[in-house]
Amino acid sequence: KNQVEQSPQSLIILEGKNCTLQCNYTVSPFSNLRWYKQDTGRGPVSLTIMTFSENTKSNGRYTATLDADTKQSSLHITASQLSDSASYICVVSLKMYSGGGADGLTFGKGTHLIIQP
């Protein structure tokens, strides 16, 4: 069964500190892995998308890494800000042979991150 597990479930850090969120998956065959940020009461917003051949991708203070061999990904946040308080969702996409990835996405439950001043 295709699964995406995220850890920790929740995390509290002080403003200015760094943190790393983890994502392990069993999705196969793998196409790509995405990280989304979801603010409370809002829809998810894409941070990064990585394919099998990409090991790392950055978006400002967010850096995602991917190890397709061990099926692990991490999202590193540098110099955290209060606005980083949100849920971070890892999403893994199946490789769809017939075209279209509409039903090939497996969502993790997310990590709830709180940044304290």
Place this chain on the structure above:
Amino acid sequence: NAGVTQTPKFRVLKTGQSMTLLCAQDMNHEYMYWYRQDPGMGLRLIHYSVGEGTTAKGEVPDGYNVSRLKKQNFLLGLESAAPSQTSVYFCASSDGEERETQYFGPGTRLLVL
């Protein structure tokens, strides 16, 4: 460019009532999706559409129907609401294919009493 919009933002229904959630996108995307998000669970796909006039079932389609009569609109219907359908519903759109980013709407909070 409003992106993806959803109406209504919040709704309370009684068991057995029906309603339609509207999703609209102005990015000319081919693919549109309806998800539900429940506490402690990841987003789950209800139905999706790969183009105008087409729809398909996702992971949890029971109790819902959809229509895509126009490319920019995707409607989600609840024929006879049940308390188990209390959830936050998100619409999303993308330009198709596996690598394309999904753009999400702000969500509709539905409470079924």
